[in-house]
Structure formats: C-alpha cells, structure tokens
Amino acid sequence: MSCPSGKAKKGESNEGRFCSRACSAVSQRRYASRAAAKQAYHQRLAAQRAALRVPKPCVVCGSLIAGGGHRKACSAACRLEMTRSRYRLQMADPRPCRECRTNFTPAYGYRRRFFCSLECNKAWNKRTSNGVRRARLRGLPAETVDPLLVFERDGWRCYQCGRSTPKHLRGTTDPGAPELDHVVPIAGGGGHTYENTACCCRSCNNAKGAKVYARLEPFTRPDQVPF
Numbered sequence: 001m002s003c004p005s006g007k008a009k010k011g012e013s014n015e016g017r018f019c020s021r022a023c024s025a026v027s028q029r030r031y032a033s034r035a036a037a038k039q040a041y042h043q044r045l046a047a048q049r050a051a052l053r054v055p056k057p058c059v060v061c062g063s064l065i066a067g068g069g070h071r072k073a074c075s076a077a078c079r080l081e082m083t084r085s086r087y088r089l090q091m092a093d094p095r096p097c098r099e100c101r102t103n104f105t106p107a108y109g110y111r112r113r114f115f116c117s118l119e120c121n122k123a124w125n126k127r128t129s130n131g132v133r134r135a136r137l138r139g140l141p142a143e144t145v146d147p148l149l150v151f152e153r154d155g156w157r158c159y160q161c162g163r164s165t166p167k168h169l170r171g172t173t174d175p176g177a178p179e180l181d182h183v184v185p186i187a188g189g190g191g192h193t194y195e196n197t198a199c200c201c202r203s204c205n206n207a208k209g210a211k212v213y214a215r216l217e218p219f220t221r222p223d224q225v226p227f
C-alpha cells in the first residue's frame with residue numbers, strides 16, 4: 001500500500017494484507033468452488049426441512065402433529081383454545097371501580113382502566129375536578145381528592161355531630177347522606193386537600209355554610225390508594 005493508516009502501521013487492522021478485493025474474497029472463501037458452496041447450501045436447507053417434518057406434540061392436548069412444520073396446535077379447536085389462553089394471560093386482574101366500587105375485569109388492551117364504565121369515569125372526573133378548580137381560581141392548595149377515600153378514612157361518620165352516614169344514602173337528599181365538607185371553606189382560604197376535607201352529613205353541611213368548625217379527631221392523608 002502507498003499510504004497505510006496508523007492502525008495498519010501498528011498491526012492493529014487487516015488493512016494492507018491483500019492487494020485487491022478479489023484476493024481478499026478468495027482467502028475468506030470456505031469452499032473450494034462455487035459448486036461446493038451451492039451443494040453445502042442445499043444440504044443445510046434439506047436438513048432444516050427434515051427437522052420441520054418431525055412430528056411434535058400439540059401445546060394444548062399433547063397429541064403429535066402430523067407432518068410437523070411450524071404449527072403449534074393439532075386442530076382448529078386446539079388453536080382456538082391456545083388463542084383464548086393467551087387472551088386470558090394478557091387480561092388484567094379484577095379490580096374495584098373508583099366510582100361505584102364494584103369489581104370488574106378490564107377488557108383486553110385496557111389494563112390501566114380504573115372505571116367499569118364511561119359514566120363512572122365522567123362522574124368521578126366531575127366530582128373531583130370541581131373542588132380543584134375552585135381552589136386554583138383563588139390561588140389555594142389543590143389536589144385531586146376522592147370523596148370515597150375521605151369517607152372511608154372517617155369511618156362514614158359526620159365529623160360534626162358524629163352520626164352515621166351510610167354509603168347507600170350517598171347522592172340522595174336524605175339528612176344523613178354523606179357529603180364532602182371543607183373544614184376551612186375555600187371561600188375562607190382553605191385548600192382542597194385531604195387535610196382540609198372531612199365526611200359530613202347533609203344536614204350539618206347545609207347548616208355550616210361558610211363557617212369554620214374545629215375537627216373532633218386528628219386525621220391524615222391516606223398513604224396508599226386502595227385500587
């Protein structure tokens with residue numbers, strides 16, 4: 001070579017070992033002739049075809065598949081069962097709906113779904129976003145507060161009068177229906193956070209208005225969301 005590279009001078013590359021590409025190809029050829037290479041290729045291809053013709057067991061019923069090949073199921077019924085088993089493996093585990101708390105199994109492709117229906121999703125978004133919007137308009141602390149978590153944390157009891165607020169009364173006009181109340185109202189400078197919300201019966205919530213009452217028991221934000 002007229003101008004070898006630095007690696008070629010140090011012996012760290014194959015540059016300069018051959019005078020042409022033809023000589024380099026001859027040195028790297030594993031067969032004596034093109035006919036020998038073609039014959040070896042056909043031998044490998046025949047061995048692969050013979051391996052595919054070996055009978056192998058069905059992945060569903062275990063019976064041997066005639067003719068072998070790439071098939072994994074011996075019949076249409078076994079192929080359908082194999083597809084269903086793959087579908088069951090890819091499905092998510094049952095989980096409670098964030099809105100109605102009924103257990104449901106998300107459909108295939110919806111593993112991250114937390115609502116059993118579109119109606120529950122819209123109801124949850126409408127209920128949780130209202131307080132956040134009101135607090136942000138006043139420049140107050142705001143976070144997504146789930147009323148059900150607050151009710152469960154407070155034991156479904158009113159923090160003012162101590163009466164029981166059953167879950168089945170939620171959303172009704174009954175005086176004992178559970179409602180989310182801000183201990184320090186948003187109009188009075190209280191944020192929409194877990195620390196400033198509590199379970200309150202409908203009658204006490206209507207009577208309170210924008211007043212500030214002291215909470216009877218200390219409370220903290222739940223560490224983990226139960227879904």
